[in-house]
Amino acid sequence: MTKMPKTLKTPLSEDDVRALKAGETVYLTGKFYTGRDEVHIHALEALEKGKPVPVDFKGAALFHCGPIMKKVDDKWVAVAAGPTTSSRMNSLEPQFIEKFRPGAIIGKGGMSQPTVDAMKKFGCVYLAITGGAAVLAAKGIKMVHGVEWFELGMPEAIWVLEAENFGPLTVAIDAHGNSLFADVGMKIKENEIKARQKLGLK
Amino acid sequence: MVSETDIQNAVVELLRKTVVKLPADVEQAIRKAYAAETDEVPRMQLKAIIDNIELAEKMNTPMCQDTGVTIFYVTLPRDCGVNVEKGIVEGVRKATKEVPLRPNAVHPLTRKNPGDNVGERMPYINWKFGDQEHIEITVMTKGAGSENMSALAMLTPSAGMKGVKEFALNTLLKAGSNPCPPTIIGMGIGGSADISMKLAKEALLRPLDVRHKDPEIAKLETELFEAINMLGIGPMGLGGKTTMLGLNIEYAYCHTASLPVAINVQCWAGRRGTVKIYPDGKLEFPTHKR
Numbered sequence: 001m002t003k004m005p006k007t008l009k010t011p012l013s014e015d016d017v018r019a020l021k022a023g024e025t026v027y028l029t030g031k032f033y034t035g036r037d038e039v040h041i042h043a044l045e046a047l048e049k050g051k052p053v054p055v056d057f058k059g060a061a062l063f064h065c066g067p068i069m070k071k072v073d074d075k076w077v078a079v080a081a082g083p084t085t086s087s088r089m090n091s092l093e094p095q096f097i098e099k100f101r102p103g104a105i106i107g108k109g110g111m112s113q114p115t116v117d118a119m120k121k122f123g124c125v126y127l128a129i130t131g132g133a134a135v136l137a138a139k140g141i142k143m144v145h146g147v148e149w150f151e152l153g154m155p156e157a158i159w160v161l162e163a164e165n166f167g168p169l170t171v172a173i174d175a176h177g178n179s180l181f182a183d184v185g186m187k188i189k190e191n192e193i194k195a196r197q198k199l200g201l202k
Numbered sequence: 203m204v205s206e207t208d209i210q211n212a213v214v215e216l217l218r219k220t221v222v223k224l225p226a227d228v229e230q231a232i233r234k235a236y237a238a239e240t241d242e243v244p245r246m247q248l249k250a251i252i253d254n255i256e257l258a259e260k261m262n263t264p265m266c267q268d269t270g271v272t273i274f275y276v277t278l279p280r281d282c283g284v285n286v287e288k289g290i291v292e293g294v295r296k297a298t299k300e301v302p303l304r305p306n307a308v309h310p311l312t313r314k315n316p317g318d319n320v321g322e323r324m325p326y327i328n329w330k331f332g333d334q335e336h337i338e339i340t341v342m343t344k345g346a347g348s349e350n351m352s353a354l355a356m357l358t359p360s361a362g363m364k365g366v367k368e369f370a371l372n373t374l375l376k377a378g379s380n381p382c383p384p385t386i387i388g389m390g391i392g393g394s395a396d397i398s399m400k401l402a403k404e405a406l407l408r409p410l411d412v413r414h415k416d417p418e419i420a421k422l423e424t425e426l427f428e429a430i431n432m433l434g435i436g437p438m439g440l441g442g443k444t445t446m447l448g449l450n451i452e453y454a455y456c457h458t459a460s461l462p463v464a465i466n467v468q469c470w471a472g473r474r475g476t477v478k479i480y481p482d483g484k485l486e487f488p489t490h491k492r
Contacts, residue, residue, distance in 0.1 A: 023243070025246065065267070066267065066268075066304070067267050067304075068264065068267045068269070068302060068303075068304045070302060079263055079264070079267075079302065080263060080264050080265075080266060080267035080269075080304075081267055082266050082267050082268070084268075084347065085347045085350070085380050087380055108347075108379075108382065108438060109347075109378075109379040109380045109382075109438070109439055110379050110439060128438060128440060130247050130250035130251060130254070130437075130438060131347065131382035131438055131469065131470075132251065132254070132265065132266040132268075132345075132382050132469055132470060132471045133250045133251055133253070133254035133266075134254070134264070134265065134266045134267040134268075135254050135257045135258045135261060135263055135264075135265060136250055136253055136254040136257055139257065153305075153315050154304065154305060155304060155306075168246060168250065170243060170246070170247075170440065172440065180243075180440055180441070181379060181439060181440070183441070184379075184434070184435070184436065184439060184440060184441040185378075187434050187441065188375070188378075188433050188434055188435060191432055191433050191434045192371075192375065192433060194432050195371060195429040195430065195432040195433055196371070196429075198425070198428065198429045198432065199367045199371065199425065199426070199429045200364070200367075201364060201367060201368055201371070
């Protein structure tokens with residue numbers, strides 16, 4: 001039966017995060033940040049060199065997204081803001097979660113086992129948002145607070161956003177080691193046998 | 203005779219239509235997939251895609267933030283007296299600002315972003331001459347999440363049909379949830395390494411509900427489409443019946459000692475658009491009639 005989806009309010013406490021179960025649908029409200037390849041690289045580098053990072057990621061929701069933003073009367077507006085492929089951040093995400101302690105990562109396509117392990121250990125979830133559904137995503141962004149590290153370019157900068165019922169989001173990796181992507185992966189292995197038979201392959 | 207400015211304006215309009223609205227065949231395939239799914243998770247993913255398509259059209263805004271890089275296919279009349287190339291390049295520049303498109307094109311090594319989607323050999327233009335009197339420009343705005351899952355195999359001729367099927371299956375298994383499934387697959391078989399890759403991309407220009415004219419190739423298209431959809435990768439890789447919306451193959455004769463096979467992966471947002479520019483300046487958008 002369909003239950004009323006939960007609304008998560010940022011910043012997220014560890015209790016908020018641990019209460020989520022893989023497969024649940026949620027919406028997000030409150031301040032959140034975009035961050036993809038370059039943000040991961042630069043934030044970890046800054047930390048190592050003892051340099052400041054312009055935003056506090058603790059309990060935050062980090063959105064793997066390189067949006068199209070437009071300046072209207074001196075104010076930034078999100079035109080299209082869908083997720084980017086999360087697996088590109090696989091190599092840095094476990095370290096990022098350990099050092100910065102975000103409460104949620106939002107993206108598409110899922111992440112590998114080391115990230116699933118880090119999420120379990122430090123209390124973080126992966127929320128899947130429909131890839132390419134960028135106008136729908138932008139609709140859930142009430143306003144743009146500002147931008148940091150703009151010199152990294154429009155897609156790679158940290159956009160500070162305000163969410164209002166941003167979603168729908170599927171809890172695809174929870175903070176207990178469960179991953180929908182891993183479950184689907186097992187089914188795919190079984191299905192592969194049938195697909196091979198159909199194609200006359202071994 | 204049309205001017206360079208006419209070409210430029212037609213390209214801006216073409217790009218706007220292409221990134222805002224899907225061709226009818228792709229939209230139909232998505233709606234059909236939504237009707238076929240029974241589980242809640244894949245239904246929610248496809249519902250979000252459909253809501254997004256409708257919202258993008260209503261707001262006249264790009265359906266996805268990854269407005270891709272611009273790949274053009276141009277058919278010129280034999281006596282074309284206008285600089286079409288310059289018109290296209292300036293059209294891309296203008297569309298980047300006006301539509302807007304995300305500035306995606308960067309130097310491959312320095313990663314410098316000029317901010318206008320124009321750089322060395324980008325937009326990329328494929329040229330052809332035809333006997334028609336109009337200039338025909340087709341554009342594909344190709345996102346990177348899906349393009350990154352594309353692959354080439356230089357098979358030995360002895361690998362044959364089985365080798366082709368094996369490569370297709372393995373490429374899609376490896377792509378998994380990454381290319382924003384349900385995907386559209388373009389395959390190029392034969393030619394040479396570069397020709398098969400080109401054919402794979404060109405295969406994406408054909409409507410999803412049109413099979414190849416060669417019955418053997420048409421059969422392979424259907425067989426691979428059905429088999430890959432059995433994998434259950436599903437919308438966004440979260441499981442479900444729809445892994446793929448369509449699979450098109452193009453082929454070319456090749457050297458007796460080789461069997462190149464290429465796969466170009468396209469996300470659900472299979473954006474392509476065509477404009478016909480007539481000598482009197484009249485424009486026609488066959489892919490975007492509505």
